[in-house]
Amino acid sequence: MSHDMQRYLTDPFQEITELGEGLFRLNIGPQLPISGQGRFLVVTDGELVYDIEVDIGYSHRGIEKILEYKNYIQGVVPLERMVMLDTSNILMGFVRAVEDLYGVEPPPRAKYIRTIINELNRISSHLYALGLFAESAGWNPAVFIWTTADREPILDLLEMITGARWSHSFFIPGGVRADLPNGIKERILDTMDYIEKRLEVYEDAWIYNETFRLRTEGVGVLPRDKAIEWGAAGPSLRASGVAYDTRKNEPYSAYPELDFKIVTHTAGDSYARGWVRFEEMKVSIDLIRQAIENIPEGRVKKTLPPRPVKQEALARAETGRGEINFYIYTEGRDKPYRVKISPASFRNFFVIEQLPKIQEIKLADVPPLLYSFDPWFLDADR
Amino acid sequence: MNPLELLNLLKERFGDEKILEARVEDRRLFFKVPYESAHEIASLLREKGFDMPITMGGTDFPKKKVIEIFYSIWSSIHDFVVTMKFDISRDEPKYKTFIDIWPGVHNFERETWELLGVEIEGHPRLKLLLLPEDWSFEEEGYPLRKDFDPSRYKRPWGDEE
Amino acid sequence: MLDWIIEFVRNNFQTLFRITFFPGLTFLFVFTIFAVWFQRKYLARLMLRMGPVHAGKVLGWLQLIADAFKLMTKEIILPKYAYKKLFLFSAITLPVIPAAAIALIPFGPGYAIFNLPGYTAPLFLGIMSLYPIFIILMGWASNNKFTLIGAFRTIYLDVAGEIPIFLAVLGVMIWAGTYDLQTIVEMQRSMWFVIPQFLGFIVFFISYFAMIEKAPMDIPEAETELVFGYRTEYTGALFLDTMMGDYINVLAWTLLMITLYFGGYNGPQIFADPILNGAFWILIKLIILLTITFTVIISYARLRIDQAIRLGWYYLIPLALANIVLTVILKSLGV
Numbered sequence: 001m002s003h004d005m006q007r008y009l010t011d012p013f014q015e016i017t018e019l020g021e022g023l024f025r026l027n028i029g030p031q032l033p034i035s036g037q038g039r040f041l042v043v044t045d046g047e048l049v050y051d052i053e054v055d056i057g058y059s060h061r062g063i064e065k066i067l068e069y070k071n072y073i074q075g076v077v078p079l080e081r082m083v084m085l086d087t088s089n090i091l092m093g094f095v096r097a098v099e100d101l102y103g104v105e106p107p108p109r110a111k112y113i114r115t116i117i118n119e120l121n122r123i124s125s126h127l128y129a130l131g132l133f134a135e136s137a138g139w140n141p142a143v144f145i146w147t148t149a150d151r152e153p154i155l156d157l158l159e160m161i162t163g164a165r166w167s168h169s170f171f172i173p174g175g176v177r178a179d180l181p182n183g184i185k186e187r188i189l190d191t192m193d194y195i196e197k198r199l200e201v202y203e204d205a206w207i208y209n210e211t212f213r214l215r216t217e218g219v220g221v222l223p224r225d226k227a228i229e230w231g232a233a234g235p236s237l238r239a240s241g242v243a244y245d246t247r248k249n250e251p252y253s254a255y256p257e258l259d260f261k262i263v264t265h266t267a268g269d270s271y272a273r274g275w276v277r278f279e280e281m282k283v284s285i286d287l288i289r290q291a292i293e294n295i296p297e298g299r300v301k302k303t304l305p306p307r308p309v310k311q312e313a314l315a316r317a318e319t320g321r322g323e324i325n326f327y328i329y330t331e332g333r334d335k336p337y338r339v340k341i342s343p344a345s346f347r348n349f350f351v352i353e354q355l356p357k358i359q360e361i362k363l364a365d366v367p368p369l370l371y372s373f374d375p376w377f378l379d380a381d382r
Numbered sequence: 383m384n385p386l387e388l389l390n391l392l393k394e395r396f397g398d399e400k401i402l403e404a405r406v407e408d409r410r411l412f413f414k415v416p417y418e419s420a421h422e423i424a425s426l427l428r429e430k431g432f433d434m435p436i437t438m439g440g441t442d443f444p445k446k447k448v449i450e451i452f453y454s455i456w457s458s459i460h461d462f463v464v465t466m467k468f469d470i471s472r473d474e475p476k477y478k479t480f481i482d483i484w485p486g487v488h489n490f491e492r493e494t495w496e497l498l499g500v501e502i503e504g505h506p507r508l509k510l511l512l513l514p515e516d517w518s519f520e521e522e523g524y525p526l527r528k529d530f531d532p533s534r535y536k537r538p539w540g541d542e543e
Numbered sequence: 544m545l546d547w548i549i550e551f552v553r554n555n556f557q558t559l560f561r562i563t564f565f566p567g568l569t570f571l572f573v574f575t576i577f578a579v580w581f582q583r584k585y586l587a588r589l590m591l592r593m594g595p596v597h598a599g600k601v602l603g604w605l606q607l608i609a610d611a612f613k614l615m616t617k618e619i620i621l622p623k624y625a626y627k628k629l630f631l632f633s634a635i636t637l638p639v640i641p642a643a644a645i646a647l648i649p650f651g652p653g654y655a656i657f658n659l660p661g662y663t664a665p666l667f668l669g670i671m672s673l674y675p676i677f678i679i680l681m682g683w684a685s686n687n688k689f690t691l692i693g694a695f696r697t698i699y700l701d702v703a704g705e706i707p708i709f710l711a712v713l714g715v716m717i718w719a720g721t722y723d724l725q726t727i728v729e730m731q732r733s734m735w736f737v738i739p740q741f742l743g744f745i746v747f748f749i750s751y752f753a754m755i756e757k758a759p760m761d762i763p764e765a766e767t768e769l770v771f772g773y774r775t776e777y778t779g780a781l782f783l784d785t786m787m788g789d790y791i792n793v794l795a796w797t798l799l800m801i802t803l804y805f806g807g808y809n810g811p812q813i814f815a816d817p818i819l820n821g822a823f824w825i826l827i828k829l830i831i832l833l834t835i836t837f838t839v840i841i842s843y844a845r846l847r848i849d850q851a852i853r854l855g856w857y858y859l860i861p862l863a864l865a866n867i868v869l870t871v872i873l874k875s876l877g878v
């Protein structure tokens with residue numbers, strides 16, 4: 001046994017050691033209640049936080065490398081393991097990139113089906129994120145359990161359409177695997193009514209709750225210019241006043257034909273980020289209603305041509321956590337030569353690391369600050 | 383500004399021989415530059431409002447003996463993505479960081495350093511990000527290079543030995 | 544020898560009964576278990592869950608007893624760098640303090656464990672003010688960063704909560720004109736003090752959450768950032784012990800609230816025996832107040848420590864002082 005290992009066995013937890021001038025380095029994670037599958041090294045003097053270092057990579061599976069060994073259809077399955085909550089949105093970026101490479105446009109009905117599934121997934125992802133956000137602000141897990149319970153009808157819908165509650169592998173390059181089942185329209189509309197009713201409850205009980213606002217307003221303010229410069233993604237970017245949403249700016253699927261607005265907030269604090277997510281759920285409900293009303297008839301998939309028409313493609317899609325983009329380089333085989341995935345959480349972690357440098361953050365603010373970005377470690381680790 | 387106008391501007395400023403393999407698509411501009419002028423062109427892009435790095439990485443080409451590095455930058459003003467690529471030698475993979483131009487590439491460059499084995503000069507924190515803490519580059523190599531053999535990490539399935 | 548014991552028990556039967564059964568050790572233990580079970584069950588229902596169901600068939604009533612036995616059988620781990628004597632001493636002593644304070648609360652006419660005449664209300668507060676000191680000792684003796692930060696926060700929270708709660712109790716004592724809890728209860732036969740002391744009650748009720756260290760003021764525990772606060776390093780039976788201390792503390796402050804503001808053991812005559820009647824009503828009030836407390840616990844996010852101190856010093860202390868002034872004016876007008 002090496003000397004280093006010996007020390008580790010006798011002293012697995014660092015006792016009170018100081019960095020000088022009375023500072024501690026707190027090791028939050030990877031097994032602590034709120035840390036997720038990552039670790040945060042927080043330098044603090046007890047309450048004031050001077051530095052946050054995010055240590056990711058605890059679940060690095062090398063998905064980029066795996067994709068080099070799989071063809072485009074097989075690649076769908078390992079790719080979905082990035083974010084189990086939000087699988088179809090993650091997949092959307094990959095599918096768009098491959099369609100771009102092969103020069104294929106999916107049939108219109110497939111586009112609408114994709115939109116419906118994407119938005120259902122976005123609602124379920126946002127519900128989960130907001131539940132965790134509430135819990136991170138020191139709430140008893142009531143809200144988290146409510147939101148988790150309210151995801152169930154959505155997951156049931158997804159199960160009806162795709163056959164799986166999550167990780168549905170439903171999108172393939174060139175369309176979707178199957179058509180919508182009979183009677184799904186009424187079911188979707190009913191569920192949307194239910195979710196809308198529940199959102200009103202959340203608004204009263206939680207979004208406008210005084211203590212919750214006290215805890216999250218003015219915490220971790222991300223100014224507009226910094227948000228752009230550091231590369232924040234998704235609701236975090238929109239909460240800082242940048243009206244950017246891939247669904248609107250780079251329209252894909254049925255989004256150009258549907259009517260919706262980008263939700264933005266100017267405050268840029270943790271509360272604003274949560275609020276943007278909350279309002280986006282309402283937008284998603286509206287989008288699903290529009291899509292299910294206007295869905296055209298026709299085929300739902302096309303076969304890919306044997307050879308790609310391009311060598312490289314960069315495709316972007318909006319996931320629940322923000323933009324994901326796929327850079328794919330191919331040499332003409334049925335497998336990609338290189339896939340570079342840049343997920344939203346990976347970019348947001350850098351923003352989190354930078355935040356203590358521009359403002360004062362207290363130790364108790366760290367969990368709500370983190371969860372206002374809705375970090376997902378599996379997403380960042382790939 | 384649209385991608386075509388930007389391309390014309392760059393060609394006007396740096397000459398045709400510097401902007402290679404240019405390709406204009408809907409909301410995309412891909413082009414390749416020699417490494418020597420990459421920083422100069424990057425500074426110009428930053429000036430022209432290309433402020434948000436959305437992805438960055440590299441591709442290994444063992445046959446050509448190069449590693450191709452790409453930077454994709456979105457502009458909050460012009461709302462399109464420009465992808466700048468340049469080649470560096472595979473035998474001595476090394477280039478100067480772009481962190482002073484786009485601070486957001488910090489973690490992407492860190493990732494490129496560990497997964498592709500590209501030495502990035504001037505990067506403030508070249509520390510393992512995704513790989514395990516006991517990863518040895520000498521023994522195990524760089525995962526995203528093409529000569530990396532993933533089969534040694536394969537675990538037996540079920541009853542297989 | 545045996546004769547002597549029988550003689551002693553016969554002569555001091557009432558005192559021994561009070562100490563060992565009601566409202567002494569047995570009651571405290573049973574009620575703590577009941578309170579935790581009740582909290583779990585009630586909060587679970589608010590969260591759209593079932594709570595414990597399996598152990599004991601009906602409403603999972605055996606669950607907490609099973610949990611207690613499970614904790615007792617677990618290994619007690621002493622951290623290597625802890626101050627071991629203090630680590631053990633502070634945790635073991637913790638439940639004793641609120642239990643000693645409960646000994647002063649009257650559960651019926653003349654029925655308290657210690658029927659001290661005179662200064663029982665200040666004595667109660669004096670004993671209870673020892674409680675945070677043991678928490679600080681626990682946090683410091685564990686020699687762990689999380690427990691130490693939890694202990695610091697206890698100090699801050701104490702500053703925020705203890706002063707307003709003492710001032711609120713002072714208002715009641717001025718209104719009643721006595722320091723004696725027994726007399727204060729007797730004076731509430733016609734009207735509960737929550738009506739004349741309404742301002743003081745608001746202050747008491749808010750500071751109460753700081754004193755029992757439950758949400759929205761469970762700041763020293765703060766499981767999101769501090770794991771389990773000051774009791775992170777405690778395992779097995781010691782953990783059970785600290786949890787007992789926690790819930791007996793809740794019980795002590797709730798009983799004080801009932802005694803000062805809700806008429807103590809007073810209530811309509813149901814049982815002929817006045818002591819049984821008093822105990823019955825005090826338990827009913829206890830359960831109602833605990834329900835309200837648990838509802839508050841689940842309805843609010845946790846405050847930050849600076850917000851708690853601001854609440855204490857900017858709002859509660861001025862309000863408590865205003866209450867005292869108002870009480871003195873009303874008293875001097877002879878209302």
